[in-house]
Amino acid sequence: MKSGRFTKKNGLFVLQLGAVLLLPFITDALLGRGWVRIVDFAMLYIMLALGLNIVVGYAGLLDLGYIAFFAVGAYCFALTGSPHLALAFPQLFPAGLHLSFWQVVPLSALLAGGFGVLLGAPTLRLRGDYLAIVTLGFGEIIRIFLNNLNAPINLTNGPQGISLIDPIAVAGVSLNAGEEILGITFPSVHLYFYLFLAFTALVIFVSHRLEKSRIGRAWMAIREDEIAATAMGINTRNLKLLAFAMGAMFGGVSGTLFAGFQGFVSPESFSLMESVMVLCMVVLGGMGNIRGVILGGVLLALLPEILRHGIVPLQQALFGRTVIDPEGLRMLLFGTALIAVMLYRPAGLWPSRVRRSELEADEPESTI
Amino acid sequence: METFLQQIINGLVQGSVYALVALGYTMVYGILGLINFAHGEVVMVGAMLVISSLTAMLSWGVPLLLALPISVVLAMAGCMALGYSIERIAYRPLRHAPRLAPLITAIGVSILLQNLAMMIWGREYHAFPQLIVSQPHHIGGAIINDIQIIIIIMALAIMAGLMLLVHRTRLGRAMRAVAENQHAAQLMGVDVNRVISVTFMLGSALAAIAGLMVSANYGLAHYYMGFLLGLKAFTAAVLGGIGNLRGAMLGGLLLGLIESLGAGYIGDLTGGFMGSQYQDVFAFFVLIAVLVFRPSGLLGEQLAERA
Amino acid sequence: MNAPLLELAHIGKQFGGLNALSEVSLHIKRGEIYGLIGPNGAGKTTLFNVITGLYRADAGEFRFAGLRYHHPQPHRLAQAGIARTFQNIRLFANLTALENVMIGRHIRTRSGVFGALLRDAATRAEERACAERARELLRYVGITRPAQTLAKHLSYGEQRRLEIARALATEPLLLALDEPAAGMNATETESLKMLLQDIRATGITVLLIEHDVKLIMGLCDRVAVLDYGRKIAEGVPDEVRGDPAVIAAYLGNDDE
Numbered sequence: 001m002k003s004g005r006f007t008k009k010n011g012l013f014v015l016q017l018g019a020v021l022l023l024p025f026i027t028d029a030l031l032g033r034g035w036v037r038i039v040d041f042a043m044l045y046i047m048l049a050l051g052l053n054i055v056v057g058y059a060g061l062l063d064l065g066y067i068a069f070f071a072v073g074a075y076c077f078a079l080t081g082s083p084h085l086a087l088a089f090p091q092l093f094p095a096g097l098h099l100s101f102w103q104v105v106p107l108s109a110l111l112a113g114g115f116g117v118l119l120g121a122p123t124l125r126l127r128g129d130y131l132a133i134v135t136l137g138f139g140e141i142i143r144i145f146l147n148n149l150n151a152p153i154n155l156t157n158g159p160q161g162i163s164l165i166d167p168i169a170v171a172g173v174s175l176n177a178g179e180e181i182l183g184i185t186f187p188s189v190h191l192y193f194y195l196f197l198a199f200t201a202l203v204i205f206v207s208h209r210l211e212k213s214r215i216g217r218a219w220m221a222i223r224e225d226e227i228a229a230t231a232m233g234i235n236t237r238n239l240k241l242l243a244f245a246m247g248a249m250f251g252g253v254s255g256t257l258f259a260g261f262q263g264f265v266s267p268e269s270f271s272l273m274e275s276v277m278v279l280c281m282v283v284l285g286g287m288g289n290i291r292g293v294i295l296g297g298v299l300l301a302l303l304p305e306i307l308r309h310g311i312v313p314l315q316q317a318l319f320g321r322t323v324i325d326p327e328g329l330r331m332l333l334f335g336t337a338l339i340a341v342m343l344y345r346p347a348g349l350w351p352s353r354v355r356r357s358e359l360e361a362d363e364p365e366s367t368i
Numbered sequence: 369m370e371t372f373l374q375q376i377i378n379g380l381v382q383g384s385v386y387a388l389v390a391l392g393y394t395m396v397y398g399i400l401g402l403i404n405f406a407h408g409e410v411v412m413v414g415a416m417l418v419i420s421s422l423t424a425m426l427s428w429g430v431p432l433l434l435a436l437p438i439s440v441v442l443a444m445a446g447c448m449a450l451g452y453s454i455e456r457i458a459y460r461p462l463r464h465a466p467r468l469a470p471l472i473t474a475i476g477v478s479i480l481l482q483n484l485a486m487m488i489w490g491r492e493y494h495a496f497p498q499l500i501v502s503q504p505h506h507i508g509g510a511i512i513n514d515i516q517i518i519i520i521i522m523a524l525a526i527m528a529g530l531m532l533l534v535h536r537t538r539l540g541r542a543m544r545a546v547a548e549n550q551h552a553a554q555l556m557g558v559d560v561n562r563v564i565s566v567t568f569m570l571g572s573a574l575a576a577i578a579g580l581m582v583s584a585n586y587g588l589a590h591y592y593m594g595f596l597l598g599l600k601a602f603t604a605a606v607l608g609g610i611g612n613l614r615g616a617m618l619g620g621l622l623l624g625l626i627e628s629l630g631a632g633y634i635g636d637l638t639g640g641f642m643g644s645q646y647q648d649v650f651a652f653f654v655l656i657a658v659l660v661f662r663p664s665g666l667l668g669e670q671l672a673e674r675a
Numbered sequence: 676m677n678a679p680l681l682e683l684a685h686i687g688k689q690f691g692g693l694n695a696l697s698e699v700s701l702h703i704k705r706g707e708i709y710g711l712i713g714p715n716g717a718g719k720t721t722l723f724n725v726i727t728g729l730y731r732a733d734a735g736e737f738r739f740a741g742l743r744y745h746h747p748q749p750h751r752l753a754q755a756g757i758a759r760t761f762q763n764i765r766l767f768a769n770l771t772a773l774e775n776v777m778i779g780r781h782i783r784t785r786s787g788v789f790g791a792l793l794r795d796a797a798t799r800a801e802e803r804a805c806a807e808r809a810r811e812l813l814r815y816v817g818i819t820r821p822a823q824t825l826a827k828h829l830s831y832g833e834q835r836r837l838e839i840a841r842a843l844a845t846e847p848l849l850l851a852l853d854e855p856a857a858g859m860n861a862t863e864t865e866s867l868k869m870l871l872q873d874i875r876a877t878g879i880t881v882l883l884i885e886h887d888v889k890l891i892m893g894l895c896d897r898v899a900v901l902d903y904g905r906k907i908a909e910g911v912p913d914e915v916r917g918d919p920a921v922i923a924a925y926l927g928n929d930d931e
Contacts, residue, residue, distance in 0.1 A: 056468070210792070
């Protein structure tokens with residue numbers, strides 16, 4: 001009986017893995033190439049949501065400017081991986097710096113993590129609300145800087161953004177050109193999908209390992225009751241900083257992936273609304289619950305597309321014009337979802353691991 | 369010297385608005401220990417309501433002297449209803465929930481209001497109707513116009529009124545009692561829920577007036593205006609010492625001055641590296657500096673987490 | 676070894692001009708059960724919070740295990756060996772009973788981020804030992820429910836016991852309990868009493884705040900009585916019981 005369940009479980013896993021690996025081809029065949037790109041973006045959002053989940057879900061710290069770390073990572077690659085530095089410092093970098101993606105990843109992780117510490121340090125001693133406000137402010141401030149640091153030294157190229165970012169290359173193969181492997185043609189968006197998949201898997205792995213560790217337990221203790229946590233000897237300030245820095249690092253790495261994928265970054269990709277969207281993913285799916293957060297990420301990343309393809313034609317058919325634009329409707333739904341989930345289903349859409357394992361554990365032992 | 373005086377005047381005008389909005393944050397925080405993120409949006413709704421009703425009435429031929437008070441009362445009533453509903457729907461059910469929960473609903477409310485406003489009033493800027501021919505007055509080379517004078521006087525009068533309300537009336541005493549110790553106040557027969565509702569409504573009424581002032585001063589209103597204004601007013605409240613009414617007023621005026629002087633002189637200070645487009649950044653650095661060096665604010669008490 | 680474990684000298688604490696504690700001096704010897712009683716509002720909980728670092732004393736000296744502390748932070752004191760429970764139970768409600776106790780082991784375990792990610796042999800061993808010790812403690816305090824039960828789903832009495840287990844997990848020298856018998860019935864109180872005697876027998880010093888005077892008198896080696904923020908009596912239970920100042924404080928309180 002037990003071994004039977006074991007193989008069944010294994011079989012299911014193989015099936016799921018296969019489905020995920022074939023996802024770009026299935027999507028391509030059924031919905032078209034454009035949707036593969038949408039799926040790629042969804043993966044980026046899942047990574048962001050998982051990063052924010054460490055901060056909000058595990059440690060219970062509300063970060064409302066999370067997208068700023070994404071921006072830090074994106075601009076980090078944009079500056080070091082494009083000809084742009086030649087404009088800012090023509091003597092120093094006549095052709096730009098052109099670091100490779102793999103060199104930039106640790107750099108942007110460190111930089112974003114450093115920003116996280118800088119931002120968290122003054123607020124983490126205080127009540128949680130202050131962190132929320134400061135991060136909210138930081139999210140806006142970083143955008144103001146990105147928009148204005150084109151003079152007197154052109155660092156960010158202002159609202160126009162930075163383009164011509166080098167494509168990401170894996171083992172010498174640029175992901176921007178399609179590639180033929182074993183007779184199968186992999187278009188560029190497919191290749192990026194597999195790269196993002198690998199990074200997402202890494203983020204899931206790290207999240208999972210942290211969750212079930214001494215550090216993860218300490219974070220959750222802080223989330224549940226900070227005073228009780230200090231009374232247990234937990235250095236809440238250091239652990240909160242750690243959570244904040246880790247979350248920021250994930251944000252930074254996702255930003256670097258984003259910059260390489262798009263080949264272009266501009267300040268408007270990093271608005272407050274993006275922060276809110278990532279927060280929504282975490283809250284809606286279930287704070288502190290990896291599966292829930294992934295579900296939230298998938299749902300919300302696809303939502304605007306569904307709205308665009310569903311609501312607009314529907315309105316056209318009903319009223320003959322677009323009464324509510326999908327962008328506004330999306331934000332309206334986000335706002336409502338945040339309120340409704342907190343009021344009626346604070347654990348999110350996906351029932352948490354603990355509650356299920358509790359139910360499972362109760363049965364056999366209670367019969368004894 | 370002229371610029372200096374001019375920046376002081378601008379700062380006082382802007383600071384008066386911050387002070388009124390900061391009062392809303394600080395009153396709610398004092399009583400519930402909650403940052404009402406949606407407060408900035410209430411200011412925006414107030415501004416929109418004033419502009420819409422005023423424009424409509426003027427176009428119907430209602431005389432200005434009648435139309436202005438009516439539209440202000442309308443906006444205040446609308447904002448009070450809004451403030452009341454926000455508390456009832458989004459905060460009250462979560463009063464005993466973990467800290468994070470009301471913060472998240474507050475964000476939700478803020479986004480909801482912003483986008484509802486965008487649907488109702490559109491993405492465009494709304495012009496504040498030209499009410500009076502605002503006379504510019506020259507003071508030592510600087511210019512102040514009638515609207516700005518009215519704003520400063522009105523703000524001072526409202527703040528004085530609020531202080532009287534809080535320190536001289538039964539309601540004010542009940543508010544202070546709830547702020548001090550909710551449970552004890554309840555035992556003494558104070559209707560805590562009512563006091564909280566009234567506090568939200570009071571703050572929202574102030575927000576409506578602030579909305580009127582800010583849109584009259586700039587001549588514009590926009591569905592996104594509440595966000596940054598709210599952030600800055602919150603900073604003002606923290607600067608003065610959150611939970612402290614006089615602190616909010618002082619913080620508001622001070623932040624207004626810091627901002628306008630900063631924007632006026634940042635070019636000189638940084639050797640032209642940064643210009644006045646960084647005006648919005650000052651509030652943020654003030655916030656960080658206050659949190660690092662004096663988290664209890666200028667007039668506040670120690671901010672220890674309640675055991 | 677004869678030096679007291681905890682020594683307070685002239686501790687003072689004010690709240691907005693009100694003297695919550697003034698000139699409180701006391702010492703707790705190693706291995707004893709020390710009780711702190713007093714009428715409502717006498718300053719017991721304030722003193723307790725000073726001892727566990729949650730409040731800063733405005734005046735006075737604080738010595739624990741031979742070291743002097745200025746404004747100690749709660750987590751430092753926990754590391755030094757003071758563990759506490761809370762009057763109005765503060766468990767990690769949405770975590771399991773086992774996780775609650777394992778969090779108590781936090782300061783006695785080492786593994787960090789890299790250990791968590793790599794899950795190397797040392798980390799796995801530490802994690803196993805930690806869980807094993809936590810299960811032992813759950814059994815020790817008498818929680819028979821599955822260790823995976825969420826803390827918030829435990830009964831009231833079990834939650835109180837879980838708090839004790841969590842505190843014991845920190846390997847304290849001093850276990851400080853804030854009204855552990857509050858809300859318990861006679862049987863539960865009796866078994867709590869046995870548990871505390873057991874704990875003391877393992878060499879842990881116990882500090883107890885309690886309303887239940889009978890429990891205090893039957894359990895404690897020495898008792899201090901607070902009234903209006905001052906220590907009005909200290910000694911073995913029988914002495915204190917007959918102290919006129921104590922009787923006056925309690926009778927005066929009864930009059931209200």
